[in-house]
Amino acid sequence: MKFRLDTFTLLLLGAIVLATFLPVRGSAAEALSVAGTVAVALLFFLHGAALSRQQIIDGATHWRLHIIITAFTFVFFPLMVLPVNALSGIAPRWMPEDLGLGFLYLGVLPSAVSSSIAYTAMARGNVPAAICSAAASNVFGMMLTPFLLILLVSTSGGGSFSVLEALKDIVVQLLLPFAVGHAMRPWLGGFLARHENLASRYDQCVIWLIVYSAFSHSVVSGLWENLPLTAIGLTIVLCFALLGFFMLVAHLLVRRFGFSLEDEAAVVFCGSKKSLASGLPMAKVLFSGHPGFGMIVLPIMCYNQIQVIVGAMLAQRYRRLIEAANEPAAAGKP
Numbered sequence: 001m002k003f004r005l006d007t008f009t010l011l012l013l014g015a016i017v018l019a020t021f022l023p024v025r026g027s028a029a030e031a032l033s034v035a036g037t038v039a040v041a042l043l044f045f046l047h048g049a050a051l052s053r054q055q056i057i058d059g060a061t062h063w064r065l066h067i068i069i070t071a072f073t074f075v076f077f078p079l080m081v082l083p084v085n086a087l088s089g090i091a092p093r094w095m096p097e098d099l100g101l102g103f104l105y106l107g108v109l110p111s112a113v114s115s116s117i118a119y120t121a122m123a124r125g126n127v128p129a130a131i132c133s134a135a136a137s138n139v140f141g142m143m144l145t146p147f148l149l150i151l152l153v154s155t156s157g158g159g160s161f162s163v164l165e166a167l168k169d170i171v172v173q174l175l176l177p178f179a180v181g182h183a184m185r186p187w188l189g190g191f192l193a194r195h196e197n198l199a200s201r202y203d204q205c206v207i208w209l210i211v212y213s214a215f216s217h218s219v220v221s222g223l224w225e226n227l228p229l230t231a232i233g234l235t236i237v238l239c240f241a242l243l244g245f246f247m248l249v250a251h252l253l254v255r256r257f258g259f260s261l262e263d264e265a266a267v268v269f270c271g272s273k274k275s276l277a278s279g280l281p282m283a284k285v286l287f288s289g290h291p292g293f294g295m296i297v298l299p300i301m302c303y304n305q306i307q308v309i310v311g312a313m314l315a316q317r318y319r320r321l322i323e324a325a326n327e328p329a330a331a332g333k334p
Helices: 007-021 026-050 053-060 063-090 097-108 113-122 127-156 163-183 185-194 196-220 229-256 261-272 276-286 293-331
Strands: none
Touching (some): 007 196, 026 163, 026 185, 026 276, 063 097, 063 127, 063 229, 097 229, 097 276, 113 127, 113 261, 127 276, 196 293, 276 293
16 A cells, blocks of 8 residues: 655645755744744634534534543543643753654644544545534643643653743734634635635635744754754654553443444544644644744654555454445345
Protein backbone atom coordinates (compact mmCIF):
# COMPACT_ATOMS: atom_id res chain seq x y z
CA MET A 1 0.00 0.00 0.00
CA LYS A 2 1.45 3.32 -1.09
CA PHE A 3 1.08 6.64 0.67
CA ARG A 4 2.16 10.04 -0.46
CA LEU A 5 2.24 13.41 1.20
CA ASP A 6 -0.73 15.57 0.27
CA THR A 7 -0.33 19.10 -1.06
CA PHE A 8 -1.15 20.79 2.24
CA THR A 9 1.45 18.71 4.12
CA LEU A 10 4.06 19.73 1.56
CA LEU A 11 3.02 23.37 1.99
CA LEU A 12 3.46 23.10 5.77
CA LEU A 13 6.91 21.58 5.31
CA GLY A 14 7.64 24.40 2.86
CA ALA A 15 6.61 26.96 5.48
CA ILE A 16 9.09 25.46 7.95
CA VAL A 17 11.89 25.47 5.35
CA LEU A 18 11.06 29.04 4.33
CA ALA A 19 11.04 30.19 7.96
CA THR A 20 14.38 28.46 8.53
CA PHE A 21 16.16 30.29 5.72
CA LEU A 22 14.02 33.44 5.37
CA PRO A 23 12.42 34.16 8.75
CA VAL A 24 10.33 37.29 9.05
CA ARG A 25 11.86 39.82 11.47
CA GLY A 26 11.27 43.14 13.20
CA SER A 27 8.24 45.24 12.25
CA ALA A 28 7.29 42.76 9.50
CA ALA A 29 7.09 40.01 12.13
CA GLU A 30 4.87 42.19 14.34
CA ALA A 31 2.56 42.96 11.39
CA LEU A 32 2.39 39.26 10.53
CA SER A 33 1.54 38.43 14.14
CA VAL A 34 -1.33 40.94 14.15
CA ALA A 35 -2.57 39.55 10.82
CA GLY A 36 -2.46 36.06 12.32
CA THR A 37 -4.51 37.17 15.34
CA VAL A 38 -7.19 38.68 13.10
CA ALA A 39 -7.16 35.61 10.84
CA VAL A 40 -7.66 33.27 13.82
CA ALA A 41 -10.59 35.32 15.12
CA LEU A 42 -12.21 35.22 11.67
CA LEU A 43 -11.54 31.47 11.49
CA PHE A 44 -13.53 30.80 14.67
CA PHE A 45 -16.21 33.25 13.56
CA LEU A 46 -16.70 31.14 10.41
CA HIS A 47 -16.68 27.91 12.43
CA GLY A 48 -19.42 29.31 14.64
CA ALA A 49 -21.49 30.28 11.62
CA ALA A 50 -21.02 26.87 9.97
CA LEU A 51 -21.97 24.73 12.98
CA SER A 52 -25.71 24.06 13.28
CA ARG A 53 -27.43 24.12 16.63
CA GLN A 54 -28.88 20.70 15.87
CA GLN A 55 -25.38 19.20 15.77
CA ILE A 56 -24.84 20.39 19.34
CA ILE A 57 -28.26 19.15 20.49
CA ASP A 58 -27.83 15.76 18.80
CA GLY A 59 -24.62 15.20 20.73
CA ALA A 60 -26.63 13.82 23.64
CA THR A 61 -28.54 11.13 21.73
CA HIS A 62 -25.89 8.38 21.90
CA TRP A 63 -24.67 9.43 25.34
CA ARG A 64 -22.72 6.28 26.30
CA LEU A 65 -20.64 6.48 23.13
CA HIS A 66 -20.05 10.22 23.49
CA ILE A 67 -19.02 9.87 27.12
CA ILE A 68 -16.36 7.31 26.13
CA ILE A 69 -15.05 9.48 23.27
CA THR A 70 -14.97 12.58 25.47
CA ALA A 71 -13.22 10.66 28.26
CA PHE A 72 -10.56 9.41 25.84
CA THR A 73 -10.03 12.90 24.37
CA PHE A 74 -9.99 14.99 27.55
CA VAL A 75 -9.12 12.53 30.36
CA PHE A 76 -7.22 9.48 29.18
CA PHE A 77 -5.07 11.20 26.55
CA PRO A 78 -3.97 14.05 28.87
CA LEU A 79 -2.93 11.47 31.49
CA MET A 80 -0.92 9.61 28.84
CA VAL A 81 1.27 12.63 28.07
CA LEU A 82 2.22 13.37 31.67
CA PRO A 83 5.04 10.77 31.70
CA VAL A 84 6.27 12.15 28.37
CA ASN A 85 6.53 15.66 29.81
CA ALA A 86 8.39 14.21 32.80
CA LEU A 87 11.27 13.43 30.41
CA SER A 88 11.96 17.16 30.15
CA GLY A 89 13.12 17.07 33.77
CA ILE A 90 14.86 13.70 33.55
CA ALA A 91 16.58 14.07 30.16
CA PRO A 92 16.49 17.75 29.05
CA ARG A 93 18.93 17.08 26.20
CA TRP A 94 16.46 14.63 24.67
CA MET A 95 13.30 16.46 25.70
CA PRO A 96 13.68 20.26 26.13
CA GLU A 97 11.20 21.92 28.48
CA ASP A 98 9.20 23.62 25.70
CA LEU A 99 8.95 20.32 23.79
CA GLY A 100 7.59 18.67 26.94
CA LEU A 101 5.06 21.50 27.21
CA GLY A 102 4.13 20.79 23.59
CA PHE A 103 3.24 17.20 24.47
CA LEU A 104 1.06 18.45 27.33
CA TYR A 105 -0.67 20.74 24.86
CA LEU A 106 -1.12 17.86 22.39
CA GLY A 107 -2.82 15.83 25.11
CA VAL A 108 -5.52 18.39 25.89
CA LEU A 109 -6.50 19.29 22.32
CA PRO A 110 -9.98 18.46 20.97
CA SER A 111 -10.62 15.90 18.26
CA ALA A 112 -10.07 16.67 14.58
CA VAL A 113 -13.52 17.17 13.01
CA SER A 114 -12.96 16.57 9.31
CA SER A 115 -10.51 13.65 9.51
CA SER A 116 -12.42 11.95 12.35
CA ILE A 117 -15.61 11.96 10.30
CA ALA A 118 -13.83 11.14 7.03
CA TYR A 119 -12.07 8.08 8.43
CA THR A 120 -15.20 6.88 10.25
CA ALA A 121 -17.09 7.14 6.96
CA MET A 122 -14.29 5.37 5.10
CA ALA A 123 -14.46 2.56 7.67
CA ARG A 124 -18.27 2.28 7.32
CA GLY A 125 -18.54 3.24 11.00
CA ASN A 126 -21.17 5.21 12.92
CA VAL A 127 -20.93 8.48 10.98
CA PRO A 128 -23.78 10.38 12.76
CA ALA A 129 -22.15 9.67 16.13
CA ALA A 130 -18.77 10.75 14.76
CA ILE A 131 -20.24 14.05 13.53
CA CYS A 132 -21.85 14.81 16.89
CA SER A 133 -18.82 13.80 18.96
CA ALA A 134 -16.23 15.58 16.84
CA ALA A 135 -18.31 18.78 16.68
CA ALA A 136 -19.01 18.71 20.43
CA SER A 137 -15.33 18.03 21.13
CA ASN A 138 -14.31 21.18 19.28
CA VAL A 139 -17.03 23.35 20.83
CA PHE A 140 -16.19 22.26 24.38
CA GLY A 141 -12.50 22.01 23.56
CA MET A 142 -12.22 25.78 23.28
CA MET A 143 -13.17 25.95 26.95
CA LEU A 144 -11.61 22.69 28.22
CA THR A 145 -8.22 22.92 26.50
CA PRO A 146 -6.87 25.97 28.40
CA PHE A 147 -8.23 24.70 31.74
CA LEU A 148 -6.76 21.23 31.25
CA LEU A 149 -3.43 22.70 30.13
CA ILE A 150 -3.29 24.85 33.25
CA LEU A 151 -4.04 21.76 35.35
CA LEU A 152 -1.38 19.61 33.67
CA VAL A 153 1.27 22.33 33.78
CA SER A 154 0.66 22.90 37.50
CA THR A 155 0.64 19.14 38.12
CA SER A 156 3.86 18.50 36.22
CA GLY A 157 5.58 21.60 37.54
CA GLY A 158 6.91 22.46 34.09
CA GLY A 159 6.63 25.42 31.76
CA SER A 160 5.49 28.96 32.32
CA PHE A 161 1.83 29.75 31.77
CA SER A 162 -0.26 32.83 32.55
CA VAL A 163 -3.71 31.67 33.64
CA LEU A 164 -5.52 35.00 33.48
CA GLU A 165 -3.95 36.03 30.18
CA ALA A 166 -4.76 32.68 28.60
CA LEU A 167 -8.40 32.80 29.69
CA LYS A 168 -8.81 36.41 28.57
CA ASP A 169 -7.30 35.69 25.16
CA ILE A 170 -9.40 32.54 24.69
CA VAL A 171 -12.61 34.45 25.44
CA VAL A 172 -11.79 37.50 23.32
CA GLN A 173 -10.09 35.86 20.35
CA LEU A 174 -11.88 32.48 20.16
CA LEU A 175 -15.14 32.16 22.12
CA LEU A 176 -16.51 35.62 21.33
CA PRO A 177 -15.95 35.36 17.54
CA PHE A 178 -17.38 31.81 17.63
CA ALA A 179 -20.52 33.01 19.48
CA VAL A 180 -21.00 35.99 17.14
CA GLY A 181 -20.54 33.73 14.13
CA HIS A 182 -23.10 31.24 15.45
CA ALA A 183 -25.56 34.08 16.07
CA MET A 184 -25.15 35.09 12.42
CA ARG A 185 -25.64 31.55 11.12
CA PRO A 186 -29.15 32.34 9.72
CA TRP A 187 -27.51 34.78 7.29
CA LEU A 188 -24.18 33.02 6.67
CA GLY A 189 -24.94 29.31 7.10
CA GLY A 190 -26.30 28.77 3.59
CA PHE A 191 -23.35 30.55 1.95
CA LEU A 192 -20.81 28.54 3.96
CA ALA A 193 -22.62 25.27 3.19
CA ARG A 194 -22.46 26.07 -0.54
CA HIS A 195 -18.77 27.01 -0.34
CA GLU A 196 -17.29 24.36 1.96
CA ASN A 197 -14.13 24.18 -0.15
CA LEU A 198 -13.58 27.93 0.25
CA ALA A 199 -13.87 27.65 4.04
CA SER A 200 -11.50 24.68 4.04
CA ARG A 201 -8.96 26.63 1.98
CA TYR A 202 -9.18 29.51 4.42
CA ASP A 203 -8.51 27.11 7.33
CA GLN A 204 -5.40 25.88 5.54
CA CYS A 205 -4.22 29.42 4.77
CA VAL A 206 -4.53 30.41 8.43
CA ILE A 207 -2.62 27.31 9.54
CA TRP A 208 0.14 27.99 7.00
CA LEU A 209 0.38 31.61 8.18
CA ILE A 210 0.62 30.50 11.82
CA VAL A 211 3.27 27.88 11.05
CA TYR A 212 5.42 30.31 9.08
CA SER A 213 5.06 33.09 11.66
CA ALA A 214 5.66 30.74 14.59
CA PHE A 215 8.72 29.08 13.13
CA SER A 216 10.14 32.42 12.01
CA HIS A 217 9.89 33.67 15.58
CA SER A 218 11.41 30.45 16.92
CA VAL A 219 14.24 30.38 14.37
CA VAL A 220 15.19 33.96 15.24
CA SER A 221 15.12 32.90 18.92
CA GLY A 222 17.50 30.00 18.21
CA LEU A 223 15.13 27.06 17.66
CA TRP A 224 17.49 24.83 15.70
CA GLU A 225 20.41 25.63 18.01
CA ASN A 226 18.34 24.57 21.05
CA LEU A 227 16.51 21.60 19.47
CA PRO A 228 18.84 18.66 18.77
CA LEU A 229 18.09 16.05 16.09
CA THR A 230 17.69 13.46 18.85
CA ALA A 231 14.73 15.45 20.23
CA ILE A 232 13.07 15.53 16.81
CA GLY A 233 13.55 11.77 16.42
CA LEU A 234 12.21 11.16 19.92
CA THR A 235 9.16 13.31 19.16
CA ILE A 236 8.30 11.18 16.12
CA VAL A 237 8.79 7.92 18.04
CA LEU A 238 6.66 9.12 20.97
CA CYS A 239 3.86 10.30 18.65
CA PHE A 240 3.76 6.85 17.05
CA ALA A 241 3.78 5.23 20.50
CA LEU A 242 1.00 7.46 21.87
CA LEU A 243 -1.25 6.85 18.89
CA GLY A 244 -0.63 3.08 18.86
CA PHE A 245 -1.14 2.66 22.60
CA PHE A 246 -4.29 4.75 22.58
CA MET A 247 -5.85 2.83 19.68
CA LEU A 248 -5.07 -0.49 21.36
CA VAL A 249 -6.67 0.57 24.67
CA ALA A 250 -9.68 2.06 22.86
CA HIS A 251 -10.16 -1.18 20.92
CA LEU A 252 -10.03 -3.34 24.07
CA LEU A 253 -12.23 -1.07 26.18
CA VAL A 254 -14.92 -0.59 23.55
CA ARG A 255 -15.10 -4.34 22.97
CA ARG A 256 -15.46 -4.84 26.72
CA PHE A 257 -18.47 -2.50 26.80
CA GLY A 258 -20.11 -4.48 24.00
CA PHE A 259 -20.30 -1.75 21.37
CA SER A 260 -20.68 -2.64 17.69
CA LEU A 261 -17.82 -2.47 15.19
CA GLU A 262 -19.41 0.67 13.74
CA ASP A 263 -19.34 2.35 17.16
CA GLU A 264 -15.81 1.08 17.79
CA ALA A 265 -14.60 2.76 14.59
CA ALA A 266 -16.16 6.06 15.71
CA VAL A 267 -14.49 5.83 19.14
CA VAL A 268 -11.06 4.94 17.73
CA PHE A 269 -11.03 7.71 15.12
CA CYS A 270 -12.79 10.49 17.07
CA GLY A 271 -11.00 9.76 20.32
CA SER A 272 -7.47 9.30 18.98
CA LYS A 273 -7.27 12.27 16.62
CA LYS A 274 -6.07 15.70 17.69
CA SER A 275 -7.04 18.80 15.76
CA LEU A 276 -4.28 20.67 13.96
CA ALA A 277 -6.90 23.13 12.63
CA SER A 278 -7.94 24.10 16.18
CA GLY A 279 -4.62 23.35 17.85
CA LEU A 280 -2.41 25.82 15.99
CA PRO A 281 -4.80 28.80 16.23
CA MET A 282 -5.34 28.15 19.95
CA ALA A 283 -1.59 27.75 20.45
CA LYS A 284 -1.05 31.15 18.87
CA VAL A 285 -3.41 32.62 21.46
CA LEU A 286 -2.14 30.64 24.45
CA PHE A 287 1.60 30.94 23.73
CA SER A 288 1.75 34.26 21.88
CA GLY A 289 5.29 35.63 21.89
CA HIS A 290 6.75 32.52 23.53
CA PRO A 291 10.33 32.05 22.23
CA GLY A 292 9.87 28.28 22.18
CA PHE A 293 6.65 28.33 20.14
CA GLY A 294 8.18 26.16 17.42
CA MET A 295 9.00 23.42 19.93
CA ILE A 296 5.55 23.66 21.52
CA VAL A 297 3.70 23.04 18.24
CA LEU A 298 6.14 20.39 16.95
CA PRO A 299 4.34 17.44 18.65
CA ILE A 300 0.92 18.33 17.22
CA MET A 301 2.40 18.76 13.73
CA CYS A 302 4.17 15.38 13.92
CA TYR A 303 1.17 13.66 15.48
CA ASN A 304 -1.15 15.07 12.82
CA GLN A 305 0.83 13.56 9.95
CA ILE A 306 1.20 10.22 11.71
CA GLN A 307 -2.51 9.99 12.50
CA VAL A 308 -3.31 10.68 8.83
CA ILE A 309 -1.15 7.76 7.62
CA VAL A 310 -2.11 5.29 10.36
CA GLY A 311 -5.77 6.33 10.18
CA ALA A 312 -5.94 5.58 6.46
CA MET A 313 -4.57 2.08 7.01
CA LEU A 314 -6.82 1.38 9.99
CA ALA A 315 -9.95 2.71 8.25
CA GLN A 316 -9.51 0.23 5.43
CA ARG A 317 -9.11 -2.60 7.95
CA TYR A 318 -12.30 -1.61 9.80
CA ARG A 319 -14.13 -1.35 6.49
CA ARG A 320 -13.27 -4.95 5.60
CA LEU A 321 -14.31 -6.17 9.06
CA ILE A 322 -17.61 -4.25 9.09
CA GLU A 323 -18.54 -5.27 5.56
CA ALA A 324 -17.74 -8.91 6.37
CA ALA A 325 -19.85 -8.72 9.56
CA ASN A 326 -22.80 -7.21 7.67
CA GLU A 327 -22.74 -9.68 4.77
CA PRO A 328 -24.77 -12.39 6.58
CA ALA A 329 -27.46 -9.87 7.54
CA ALA A 330 -27.63 -8.54 3.98
CA ALA A 331 -27.83 -12.07 2.58
CA GLY A 332 -30.76 -12.88 4.87
CA LYS A 333 -32.90 -10.05 3.55
CA PRO A 334 -35.63 -11.02 1.04
